[in-house]
Amino acid sequence: MRERVVILGPPGAGKGTQCKLLAAAGGLLHLSTGDLLRAEVAAESTLGQQVKAVVAQGDLVGDDLVLAIVRNRLGMHQEGWLLDGFPRNSTQAAMLDDLLADLGQPLQVALQLQVSEEELVARLLSRGRSDDSEAVVRKRLQIYARQTEPINAHYQARGLLKCVDGLGSIEEVATRIRNSLDERKHSRETTC
């Protein structure tokens, strides 16, 4: 059976970086809501025009809009998948539970990448994306602490949460993630 995994963690934790590796190795769909929103902005679509300012300021895009994007993609894909950047708050977590129940595709693991704030700021400022100025990065970290981090408890209560140290080289982190997902197949123990 292919894996169905949510990757959680603050901005700059390396969710996108690690999902690309995992998806390539395991033949999984990598669904990044951030990438999909940036693609809409780049295409200057009607949707892109709506979300451009929101993303540039580091705020979260509306829940219904993001859910519509995820629903479309998952509905077309019955095999394994990695959700990167979604859910981002408790409303999106509840929406995802309902969507996966509708699709008959229960989540197997919510994997949280852990990185110190100092390292996150350094990574994001050196990446230099247009929403990576210091003020916007600090705002995104505050929104993460207020709205996204609390959803770890949602997954912990269901016995689905796994935590992985996101510090170290990209290859070291990838090995830790792989080991954590492999352990998961043999045990339902939550390790955070």
Ligand code: B4P
């Ligand atoms: P995202 O695209 O999700 O961006 P992110 O959290 O900044 O990136 P990520 O954690 O994936 O880090 P990455 O691998 O790139 O969100 C952007 C915006 O989109 C949000 O602010 C919001 O406006 C909107 N949005 C997205 N999803 C939404 C939702 N569900 N609801 C509402 N709004 C939503 O790594 C970062 C950097 O670190 C890279 O330069 C990378 O090379 C480097 N790096 C990675 N691993 C490293 C390692 N081990 N060591 C050193 N550097 C490393």
